[in-house]
Every structure is written in C-alpha cells, then in structure tokens.
Amino acid sequence: MIRKGRLLGLIVFASFLFPFYIVSGWTGRDQQKTDGSQDVPAYHKEAPKEPLPKTRKPESFEDPLAKNVYAMAAKIEEVLYQQPCYCRCDETDHHESLLDCFLDNHGADCDICQREVILAYNESKKGKTAGEIRNEIMDGKYTGIDLGQYKTPMNIDR
Ligand SMILES: [Zn+2]
Numbered sequence: 001m002i003r004k005g006r007l008l009g010l011i012v013f014a015s016f017l018f019p020f021y022i023v024s025g026w027t028g029r030d031q032q033k034t035d036g037s038q039d040v041p042a043y044h045k046e047a048p049k050e051p052l053p054k055t056r057k058p059e060s061f062e063d064p065l066a067k068n069v070y071a072m073a074a075k076i077e078e079v080l081y082q083q084p085c086y087c088r089c090d091e092t093d094h095h096e097s098l099l100d101c102f103l104d105n106h107g108a109d110c111d112i113c114q115r116e117v118i119l120a121y122n123e124s125k126k127g128k129t130a131g132e133i134r135n136e137i138m139d140g141k142y143t144g145i146d147l148g149q150y151k152t153p154m155n156i157d158r
Contacts, residue, residue, distance in 0.1 A: 071156035
C-alpha cells in the first residue's frame with residue numbers, strides 16, 4: 001500500500017510539473033533575443049589576437065548592394081568577428097562569426113547577413129563598440145534595416 005501511495009504521489013507530482021516545463025521552454029526561447037543567454041549563433045567574445053583573413057573584394061560583385069555590403073565588411077572586420085550571424089550559417093556552413101559570411105560569396109545572397117553588416121557598419125561609424133553592436137544585433141535591431149536604401153553605388157570611405 002505504501003508503494004502504491006508513493007507511485008500515485010509521483011504521478012501527481014509529475015503531472016503538476018508538466019505544464020510548467022512547456023511554459024518555461026517557451027519563455028526560454030523568447031528570452032534569447034533580449035538577454036542573449038540562449039541559443040545565440042556563434043561569435044567570438046574577444047577582439048582577434050591574430051590578423052584576420054581578408055573579406056572578398058567588393059569589385060568581385062556586379063550587384064551594387066553586394067558591392068556596398070562587402071565594402072562595409074572590409075572596413076569593420078574586427079567588429080564582424082565579434083558578431084553572431086542570425087541566418088544560422090554557424091549550423092549550415094560552420095561559420096564562427098558574421099565575418100565568415102563575407103570571406104566568400106555567402107553574404108552576397110543573404111539578406112540577414114546584409115542587414116547585420118549594414119547595422120554594424122553604421123553603428124561603428126557612430127563610435128559604438130563591438131559589444132554594444134552585438135547587443136543590438138541580439139535584440140534584432142538589424143531587422144529594421146531597409147536594404148532598398150543600399151541598392152545604389154555608395155562611397156564607403158571608412
Ligand atoms: Zn551568415
């Protein structure tokens with residue numbers, strides 16, 4: 001009888017917890033955007049200690065948007081090295097940061113990588129640090145970038 005009682009108690013306890021698991025699973029997923037603690041794509045936490053590989057030359061592309069974003073990428077390699085890329089190329093292409101998207105042609109066709117690099121470029125021109133930019137990217141600020149504004153040739157000076 002004692003055993004049965006214990007089993008019943010366990011079942012009641014488990015079924016009480018069950019909805020809690022579902023709810024906590026959900027909020028956990030919601031939190032990733034704001035606190036960055038969950039499921040953030042790969043990035044480097046520190047500035048690089050070695051010289052970085054060069055991004056692809058903007059001249060390799062015909063498309064003005066691609067030219068612009070690759071020209072921006074070349075100016076802020078250190079910043080990109082410290083950013084996650086939300087197209088999940090860390091899983092599909094084993095990228096270690098947003099910089100990797102611009103070492104080959106990947107960034108020419110990916111609107112997520114493009115929005116992120118434009119945000120990072122604009123914000124670093126304003127003097128923001130890589131860490132500050134990373135927080136903005138994790139908050140999803142890059143999704144507000146209008147790519148339409150970057151489809152004509154630009155002078156990316158610094
Ligand atoms: Zn990417």
